[in-house]
Amino acid sequence: MKRNYWLILLIFIIFVIVFVYNISDNASSDAPPMTETSDNEEMTIGEREDIEKIIIDPSKYTKPDESVIKEKLTPLQYKVTQDEGTERAYDNAYYDNKDLGIYVDIVTNEPLFFSTDQYTSGTGWPSFTKPINLDVITFHEDDSLFAMRTAIKSRVGNSHLGHVFTDGPVDEGGLRYCMNSAALKFIPYNEMDGLGYGDLMAPLDQLNSN
Numbered sequence: 001m002k003r004n005y006w007l008i009l010l011i012f013i014i015f016v017i018v019f020v021y022n023i024s025d026n027a028s029s030d031a032p033p034m035t036e037t038s039d040n041e042e043m044t045i046g047e048r049e050d051i052e053k054i055i056i057d058p059s060k061y062t063k064p065d066e067s068v069i070k071e072k073l074t075p076l077q078y079k080v081t082q083d084e085g086t087e088r089a090y091d092n093a094y095y096d097n098k099d100l101g102i103y104v105d106i107v108t109n110e111p112l113f114f115s116t117d118q119y120t121s122g123t124g125w126p127s128f129t130k131p132i133n134l135d136v137i138t139f140h141e142d143d144s145l146f147a148m149r150t151a152i153k154s155r156v157g158n159s160h161l162g163h164v165f166t167d168g169p170v171d172e173g174g175l176r177y178c179m180n181s182a183a184l185k186f187i188p189y190n191e192m193d194g195l196g197y198g199d200l201m202a203p204l205d206q207l208n209s210n
């Protein structure tokens with residue numbers, strides 16, 4: 001009986017250690033300074049009004065086969081986009097990027113964000129006030145980490161990108177699209193035309209001059 005007691009206790013301790021490790025590994029990115037959406041704070045998501053709506057044709061982008069995705073992406077990029085993982089704060093490529101350009105889905109190359117909508121949130125992840133338009137992303141309920149959050153995925157690739165929160169700049173709509181650098185690829189302004197994104201240069205110029 002005493003032996004069974006110690007065995008049960010050992011199993012329980014191992015379970016607690018594994019549970020805490022998994023939570024801390026995921027929460028290292030999604031816990032404070034990030035904040036969950038308040039239960040009594042309604043998230044209002046509207047179309048942007050600062051430029052004429054940009055139509056991005058989804059038929060121009062395709063999601064590769066699973067084998068191609070695995071070969072194309074790094075382990076971290078795969079974990080984030082395909083397994084809804086999260087990279088570590090401040091230990092990523094774009095959290096402090098100040099260059100002019102666009103961000104595209106690392107899997108499909110579909111345009112997602114203008115760099116002019118990026119701001120320094122102090123969280124350690126690239127943060128944006130809005131996407132290029134709402135058509136390029138989808139919204140999903142995420143009840144992991146014991147809190148209801150709104151996850152963001154790309155339209156064509158269904159890549160997990162990050163989450164959206166209601167603690168963004170008030171004068172820009174109040175939202176913070178907190179993305180993973182590992183889910184994005186940055187296209188500098190001077191490379192956009194050659195890579196097929198020339199139609200986005202004029203609106204980017206307009207936003208950059210405002």
